[in-house]
Amino acid sequence: MADRGGRGAGGVRAGAGLAGGAAVDLLGGRRLRGGFPHGVLPHGQAGLPRGRPDGGPEAHRPAGGHLRPRLRPAIRATHAGPRDRSQLRRGVDTAVSRQTQGAVLLVLGATLLSISAFSTTYLNYVRPGFRPLIVGAGAVLAALGLLSVVADMLGRPRAHDHGSRVAWLLAAPVFALVLVAPPALGAFAARRDDGSPARSRTAAHDALARSGVTELTLGEFIGRAYAPSSPTLAGRKVRLIGFAVPGEGGRGWYLTRMQVRCCAADALALEVAVHGAPAPAEDSWVAVTGTWVPWPDGVPDEYAVPDLTATEVSGIEQPTEPYE
Structure with a gap:
């Protein structure tokens, strides 16, 4: 294009109010203010309006903290190179992209559905009554994740299609359940349980058959052992199921089962000391048939582990419901 009025495409000629008549390249990092060239501040800095005591402008300082958060990425994007802009448009960041968030939600929902x-x-983690809630939660998470992925694939890419880095924490339960799914609580948890099961001295229990073997849960066996005079257990053969926990110092062993009210976090160990049979391998599930050993001095005031004289011990598979 022809030069008009002595002005070129990239500079200003002498006589335009510039000191010394020198041409100034307007694209070279300077600008005109009041007819004189002034340096353009680096990106992210600004001269704040408040002045110094001597009347001069306040020293320049970064202005990033004075910008609204939504403006900062936009300003960075305008000064980014072509490659950086393409990465911003695609949401390539150390933060989680929306598509990745949707994929994590989808996998998490599918994992919940697969275990419930x-x-x-x-059942290694919660009581059976929680199954409908887990299935429902898994279905909702899977649906939300699928919708998010589809919407992101069909939608128009934007410069801010990324979320917080905290969203990566959504992947933690997925890795825990898929890669290292924890088993049901066993001997390790039982040894560290310092609580005692609730017992009632007034609870009524039905009489057990005098002949044959009656299968009881460990909780019911302990409850009957603490009943007044324990008449329902005396001389009766019972069958109990649990896992083996060696005693301290290798002295004896305990038939144990964890009792939960809600989930594994509130589990309580129920124990019965077994006599007359060698100790099975730790954490192995067994069925023990035997008779209750009466309290030597009557029902104790403080909690004590009841005793059982075993007549038969057989190994079994872990029950589908490992908790009582």
């Missing part, structure tokens, strides 16, 4: 709707793995 298609298997009984969830």
